[in-house]
Amino acid sequence: xxxxxxxxxxxxxxxxxxxxxxxxxxxxxxxxxxxxxxxxxxxxxxxxxxxxxxxxxxxxxxxxxxxxxxxxxxxxxxxxxxxxxxxxxxxxxxxxxxxxxxxxxxxxxxxxxxxxxxxxxxxxxxxxxxxxxxxxxxxxxxxxxxxxxxxxxxxxxxxxxxxxxxxxxxxxxxxxxxxxxxxxxxxxxxxxxxxxxxxxxxxxxxxxxxxxxxxxxxxxxxxxxxxxxxxxxxxxxxxxxxxxxxxxxxxxxxxxxxxxxxxxxxxxxxxxxxxxxxxxxxxxxxxxxxxxxxxxxxxxxxxxxxxxxxxxxxxxxxxxxxxxxxxxxxxxxxxxxxxxxxxxxxxxxxxxxxxxxxxxxxxxxxxxxxxxxxxxxxxxxxxxxxxxxxxxxxxxxxxxxxxxxxxxxxxxxxxxxxxxxxxxxxxxxxxxxxxxxxxxxxxxxxxxxxxxxxxxxxxxxxxxxxxxxxxxxxxxxxxxxxxxxxxxxxxxxxxxxxxxxxxxxxxxxxxxxxxxxxxxxxxxxxxxxxxxxxxxxxxxxxxxxxxxxxxxxxxxxxxxxxxxxxxxxxxxxxxxxxxxxxxxxxxxxxxxxxxxxxxxxxxxxxxxxxxxxxxxxxxxxxxxxxxxxxxxxxxxxxxxxxxxxxxxxxxxxxxxxxxxxxxxxxxxxxxxxxxxxxxxxxxxxxxxxxxxxxxxxxxxxxxxxxxxxxxxxxxxxxxxxxxxxxxxxxxxxxxxxxxxxxxxxxxxxxxxxxxxxxxxxxxxxxxxxxxxxxxxxxxxxxxxxxxxxxxxxxxxxxxxxxxxxxxxxxxxxxxxxxxxxxxxxxxxxxxxxxxxxxxxxxxxxxxxxxxxxxxxxxxxxxxxxxxxxxxxxxxxxxxx
Ligand code: PEP
Ligand code: MG
Numbered sequence: 064x065x066x067x068x069x070x071x072x073x074x075x076x077x078x079x080x081x082x083x084x085x086x087x088x089x090x091x092x093x094x095x096x097x098x099x100x101x102x103x104x105x106x107x108x109x110x111x112x113x114x115x116x117x118x119x120x121x122x123x124x125x126x127x128x129x130x131x132x133x134x135x136x137x138x139x140x141x142x143x144x145x146x147x148x149x150x151x152x153x154x155x156x157x158x159x160x161x162x163x164x165x166x167x168x169x170x171x172x173x174x175x176x177x178x179x180x181x182x183x184x185x186x187x188x189x190x191x192x193x194x195x196x197x198x199x200x201x202x203x204x205x206x207x208x209x210x211x212x213x214x215x216x217x218x219x220x221x222x223x224x225x226x227x228x229x230x231x232x233x234x235x236x237x238x239x240x241x242x243x244x245x246x247x248x249x250x251x252x253x254x255x256x257x258x259x260x261x262x263x264x265x266x267x268x269x270x271x272x273x274x275x276x277x278x279x280x281x282x283x284x285x286x287x288x289x290x291x292x293x294x295x296x297x298x299x300x301x302x303x304x305x306x307x308x309x310x311x312x313x314x315x316x317x318x319x320x321x322x323x324x325x326x327x328x329x330x331x332x333x334x335x336x337x338x339x340x341x342x343x344x345x346x347x348x349x350x351x352x353x354x355x356x357x358x359x360x361x362x363x364x365x366x367x368x369x370x371x372x373x374x375x376x377x378x379x380x381x382x383x384x385x386x387x388x389x390x391x392x393x394x395x396x397x398x399x400x401x402x403x404x405x406x407x408x409x410x411x412x413x414x415x416x417x418x419x420x421x422x423x424x425x426x427x428x429x430x431x432x433x434x435x436x437x438x439x440x441x442x443x444x445x446x447x448x449x450x451x452x453x454x455x456x457x458x459x460x461x462x463x464x465x466x467x468x469x470x471x472x473x474x475x476x477x478x479x480x481x482x483x484x485x486x487x488x489x490x491x492x493x494x495x496x497x498x499x500x501x502x503x504x505x506x507x508x509x510x511x512x513x514x515x516x517x518x519x520x521x522x523x524x525x526x527x528x529x530x531x532x533x534x535x536x537x538x539x540x541x542x543x544x545x546x547x548x549x550x551x552x553x554x555x556x557x558x559x560x561x562x563x564x565x566x567x568x569x570x571x572x573x574x575x576x577x578x579x580x581x582x583x584x585x586x587x588x589x590x591x592x593x594x595x596x597x598x599x600x601x602x603x604x605x606x607x608x609x610x611x612x613x614x615x616x617x618x619x620x621x622x623x624x625x626x627x628x629x630x631x632x633x634x635x636x637x638x639x640x641x642x643x644x645x646x647x648x649x650x651x652x653x654x655x656x657x658x659x660x661x662x663x664x665x666x667x668x669x670x671x672x673x674x675x676x677x678x679x680x681x682x683x684x685x686x687x688x689x690x691x692x693x694x695x696x697x698x699x700x701x702x703x704x705x706x707x708x709x710x711x712x713x714x715x716x717x718x719x720x721x722x723x724x725x726x727x728x729x730x731x732x733x734x735x736x737x738x739x740x741x742x743x744x745x746x747x748x749x750x751x752x753x754x755x756x757x758x759x760x761x762x763x764x765x766x767x768x769x770x771x772x773x774x775x776x777x778x779x780x781x782x783x784x785x786x787x788x789x790x791x792x793x794x795x796x797x798x799x800x801x802x803x804x805x806x807x808x809x810x811x812x813x814x815x816x817x818x819x820x821x822x823x824x825x826x827x828x829x830x831x832x833x834x835x836x837x838x839x840x841x842x843x844x845x846x847x848x849x850x851x852x853x854x855x856x857x858x859x860x861x862x863x864x865x866x867x868x869x870x871x872x873x874x875x876x877x878x879x880x881x882x883x884x885x886x887x888x889x890x891x892x893x894x895x896x897x898x899x900x901x902x903x904x905x906x907x908x909x910x911x912x913x914x915x916x917x918x919x920x921x922x923x924x925x926x927x928x929x930x931x932x933x934x935x936x937x938x939x940x941x942x943x
Contacts, residue, residue, distance in 0.1 A: 071113040072130040074137060075106050075305075080381075085110050087301030089160030092401050099380065101373055102397050105141045106155070106305030107134040109273060111162060114299035117277045123270060131273070132266075135304070142306050147265035151188070152181035154198075154307040157272040159279060161300040164402055165288050166522070169279040169300055170209040172272040173342065174202040174307060178263040182246075186239075194312055196242035201342070203249040203261050206268065210275040211257035221248050235340075269304070276302045284496045291503055291526065308397045310390040311342045317363070318343050318390045321356055321370065323378040326386070326406045327460070329413030333374050335386075336514050343388055343399065353514050366396040377401055382423050383432070384414050407463055408437035416583045419590075426590040431936040433587060435901035435928040440464060441584065442920055443529075444575035446562045452569045455559075456548045458509070458534025460566040461520035466507025466529040467560040467572045470553055472544050474501020481505065488559050490546060492539050494519040502528060507561050509568060511537040511546070529563035537568075588616060588923055591930035597907060598914035599925045600675070602894060604628065606666025609676075612919040616926055619674035619762070620667060621826065621916020622894040625743060626683050628663050629656075637688045640739065642714050653742040660743060664750035668761035677764040677826060677894075677916075678747050679805065680740050680779075684728045686718040724840070729769020729807070733779050740779065744786035752795035763800035766826060771808040773817045780821045805894075806878055807831035815878035819885040827875050827912070829895030829903075833862050836871045863896065866903035876910050892916055901928035908932035 078086050078094030086094060090108030097103050113127050139145050144153035154176040159169035177185065177199045186195035207213040222234060225245055231237055237245070253261045262268050279285060280300045289296060310318030319337025324330060336353035338346055339362065345351050360367035370389060373396075377385040386404035390397045406414065415429035424432075443464040446452070468488035471477045474497070477489045481504035489505035491498060493513045502508055502522060508530040510519045523530030539546045544555040553559060553570065560573040600621030601612030605628070609620060629637045636656050643649035667676050695712040698704050704712065720726035733740035744765060751761040767779050780802050791797050803824030806812055809832070815825070834841040839848070841863060852858045866872060875893070882889045892914040897903035899917030904925055907915050909932070917925050930936075 070130070071110045071116075071127050072134045073108050073110070074134060075103060075108070078108065083162045084298075085112065085301070087111060087160030087162055087303070088164050088402055089158065089400050090301045090303050093303060093305070095380075096377075096398060096401055099376060101376070102369075102395075104306040104308050104397050104399070105138055106303060107138060108160070109302040109304070111299040111301045114277045114280060114301065115297070117274065118280065118299065123274060128270065131269070131304075135269070138304070138306060146176055146269075147178075147181075149178075149180040149184055152176050152184060152265075154185075155269070156303075156305050156307055157269065157276060158303045158305070158400075159276045159300045160303050161280070161294075162298050163292070163294045164405070165285060165292075165294070166405070166518075169282065169285050170276050171344075172202070172205045172209055172275070173344075174198045175206075175268050175272055176265040176307075177202050178265065181265075189312060191313055193237075193239040193242060194309070196239055196246055197311065198309070200242055200246045200249055203246060203253060206261065206272065207249065207253040207257070209279070210271045211253060211259055213253055213256040217252050217256055218249060221245065221252060273302050273304075276300065284499045287499045287503065288496075291499075305399070308390045308392040308395075308399075309342070310338075310392065311340050312392055314340060315363075315394045316340060316390075316392050318346060318388075319353070319356065319359070320346055320386060320388050321374060322384060322386045322404050323374045324384045324410070324414055326384070326404055326410055329384075329406065329410030329417070331417060333371060337389075343390065363391055363394070366391050366394070369396050373398060379423075382418070382428075384410075408433075408440035409463060411437050412441065412583050412587060416586055427594060427934055429587060430591045430594060430927070430930050431934060433927065435924045435931065438584075438927050439921075439924045442923065445564050446560070446567065446569075446573050446575055450574040452560070452571070452573045454567045455551060455553075455570050456534050456536040456568050457566045458511075458531040458537075458568060459514065459520070460562075460564055461517075461532040462508075462523035462526075462528060462530035463564040464507070464529035465560065465562045465564070465573065465575045466505075467558060468506040469556050470546075470559050471501075471505070471555060472539070472541055474498040474504075476555075477501035478504040488561065490537075490539065490559075491519070492541075493517060494522070502526065507531075507563065509534060509537075509559070509561055511535060511539055523563070529561055531561045531563055531566050531568055534566070534568055584923070588926050591927045592616070595926065595929035595933050597904065597912070597929040597932070598892075599922055599929060600677075600892065600894075600914050600916040601919045601922055602898070602916050603667070603919060606663065606670060608919055609667045609670035612922055613670050615919055615922035617671075617674075617919065617922045618914065619671055620676040620678075621892050621898070621914060622766075623664075623667060623676065623678045625660070625679060625681055626687075628660060629681075629688065633659060634688060638711065638714075641685055641688065641718070642710050649738060653738060657742045657746045657749075660746035661750045661753070664747050665753050668751055668754040668763070669757075669759060671762075673760045673762060675762040675764055677766050677803070677824075678743075679766040679768050680730075680733055680743050682729050682732075682768040684718070684720065684723040684726050685732065685736075686715060686720065686723060686727075689715040689718060692716060692719060724834070724842070729805075730767050730775045730779055731769070733767070733782070734775065737782055740782060741786040741789070744783050745790040748787045748790045748798060748800065749795050751798045751800065752791075755796055755798055761798065763798065764824060765800055765802050766805055766824075767802070767822075768805045768828070769807050769831065770804045770818065771810045773814060773821075776804055776818050776821045803890075806875075807835070809836055809874060812874040812878040816881035816885045819882040819889050822882075823886070823888075824890040825878060825882055825892075826916070827878070827891070827893045827895065829866060829871060829875075829893055829897045830863070832874065832895070833867065833871050836867070836874060837862060839863075860902075864900055864903075866893075866897040866900070866906045868906050868909075872906055872910055875912070879911055890914075899925050901925075901931070904928040905932040 075093045075097040080091045080095035083091045086108045146153045156173045158171045182199040186192040204218045208215050250261050310316050317339040321335030325334040335356035383403045387401045388399040411433050415432040418424045419429045445465050468486035471487045477487050480487050486506045488507050489501050490509045508523050510532045513532050520532045536548050537546050560569040598618040600619040601617035602622040603609040603612045603620050640652040692715045751763045754761045801823040804822040805826050805828045807828035891912040893907050894916040898915035899921030
């Protein structure tokens with residue numbers, strides 16, 4: 064690839080916020096703030112196109128170097144200083160800025176332009192020798208690490224050694240002479256570790272730093288982050304070169320981050336952290352104790368009121384919660400970056416609804432701003448309010464949700480143990496972007512240091528991972544792999560629980576509850592309901608499930624799996640039916656089952672009242688209701704079986720099949736044992752009559768599973784109508800009902816037109832349909848085959864999670880089209896697990912089915928996802 068545009072470098076005074084693809088998010092927003100007249104230090108942006116060209120060619124094209132030098136010249140003119148001038152040096156920062164926000168994932172180098180000569184000028188100009196040497200050693204440290212690949216520990220150890228030797232409490236206690244010595248140590252370390260001396264030529268420093276930032280696009284943590292957030296790998300990053308301002312220039316300087324609203328709760332109050340006498344990275348690194356934004360006015364009253372104005376301007380201008388990085392240099396405020404801020408799920412919901420009430424955004428925009436995954440988090444488990452547990456210690460409630468897991472102390476350990484299926488909790492003093500893979504693998508994150516804007520907190524919130532940060536009573540011993548709180552010791556592998564909504568840290572597992580959503584939740588979902596085309600039903604098997612589904616706003620029941628009603632004490636009855644010796648015995652068992660089922664179905668109809676209830680006639684293989692053959696055979700060999708158990712063993716052997724998922728299940732069962740289905744139909748029709756007699760309006764849909772041939776459907780449809788007649792002839796009130804079929808076999812999709820002559824609705828059982836379309840066993844494939852397939856890119860996603868649009872989707876689309884051609888009123892839905900998955904819901908929307916059906920807890924998520932599909936909203940968290 065070569066440079067394709069006439070220009071690859073833009074001054075901040077040229078672009079605007081809509082140019083994120085070219086200038087990156089940071090560059091576009093710096094340009095926008097410059098346009099708004101906000102106090103942004105001047106600078107320029109090297110485009111993402113330049114990055115792509117660099118990555119393709121492996122070197123900076125000459126023309127680009129020329130453009131950078133020209134932009135640098137303009138910057139020198141703007142600030143009346145020269146880059147590399149030993150008498151009055153211009154210093155710059157070099158920061159990455161991708162089109163999508165990737166906080167902390169790529170590299171930054173500060174204080175570029177310093178060298179052995181200009182460090183002395185800086186010292187004279189500022190009258191602060193300590194500051195100048197500190198700035199220089201930071202440059203060598205960052206440059207060494209980022210550009211020359213020297214391990215960070217080399218610098219950290221040298222620094223720690225010097226602090227120990229001088230007897231200072233920490234690095235802030237080092238004198239100018241110590242820092243000068245440290246600079247020499249760092250230079251020597253860079254030379255030794257990289258084989259390249261630290262470059263004294265500022266132009267060379269700049270070119271190398273730009274290349275390093277470009278390269279960091281393909282670094283491991285950036286790639287991990289992109290995979291997690293669904294960001295494309297081929298976008299590239301822009302690079303921002305900006306005149307340095309210093310928050311560590313004596314006592315009347317400082318630096319901080321601020322949000323226009325509270326990013327954890329969404330409350331409409333500016334929120335942030337700052338540090339006096341510090342440089343940007345110190346705030347987010349979590350290594351120093353920050354002060355709350357509310358205290359800025361005590362120290363810097365003028366800057367504080369100017370900052371509040373800036374926050375207000377930005378929020379009004381962007382119509383969203385923004386965050387900024389600011390620096391105060393000698394009493395003067397500068398804004399170094401802004402972006403639409405990351406927020407917790409609770410904050411996303413509250414901000415969206417409140418901004419709508421404030422007239423800042425529309426209801427549709429509000430719906431767009433809450434992602435289905437965020438809503439899901441709000442339904443996340445939390446510690447049960449009355450659960451009994453002993454709080455070991457507390458930290459900051461950094462990211463909501465409760466998590467329990469075995470303690471591990473490194474990201475690699477977290478990844479390795481999680482791979483074996485173990486739930487782990489990552490415990491660190493603080494996290495850095497290098498820990499990302501461990502944070503992804505862990506159920507929760509616990510840090511002993513760092514605030515609510517520390518890396519751990521920000522990243523965990525974005526990922527929806529529960530996190531407790533800054534639990535400062537915890538003393539971590541990384542070497543011995545343990546932590547202590549007072550006298551109590553927790554070693555690696557011990558189970559610990561955290562509640563990221565309260566900050567509690569608890570030893571051992573804790574019982575959890577799903578929180579009850581508040582009014583904001585219902586309002587946003589109400590707006591979503593007004594936007595969606597797809598209806599959302601629930602898969603509910605019991606009256607309790609049905610009541611929960613209604614509370615979550617289900618439009619009906621899309622699937623009642625009646626086999627779930629035959630568990631527990633009813634198992635004996637179904638076994639009696641299977642073993643029945645002649646019609647009388649069979650009738651006896653069925654009569655008792657009918658009474659129980661009739662009561663169950665009535666409960667479902669009552670919960671749903673005027674909404675449809677689809678009841679599927681019994682589906683799974685009968686052998687599932689019989690005991691394990693091996694166990695019985697062993698007992699038999701020992702002569703321990705009584706007569707009843709002997710009969711069970713004989714029946715279990717009789718019904719045994721090599722491939723039960725393709726065996727006597729679904730409608731095949733109804734054809735082999737018609738009395739079972741007749742009983743179920745009588746119970747359904749009878750229950751509907753009971754509920755209608757109470758003045759309610761049941762809407763009954765009877766569904767035949769696993770149909771593959773037209774003959775199955777016509778035979779069973781006749782059976783159903785006949786059994787209903789029988790029930791009604793016996794005195795039940797006449798009720799209307801529909802008879803439909805599940806579409807779960809590929810053949811059923813191909814003969815959908817014929818099936819629609821009998822079936823009044825289709826419900827796509829996409830679990831079985833996926834199983835049979837791919838020929839993957841739905842019970843086994845995820846164990847061994849799917850992980851390898853996904854890793855190797857053989858499949859883009861697990862088709863049992865995300866509906867396979869190209870294959871299974873095509874079958875569905877064919878069946879919908881051909882079915883509707885025969886029966887215009889044919890209703891269609893998807894009731895496999897895909898019905899609750901946001902990406903699959905989008906596919907369902909596009910396929911034109913009428914509804915999706917999912918577990919009750921996923922109904923709110925599905926309502927929102929259906930609205931997102933209808934308004935074409937992005938469903939990933941990759942916003943800028
Ligand atoms: C399906 O196959 O998608 C379905 C909903 O039925 P079950 O999961 O009960 O087989
Ligand atoms: Mg099925």
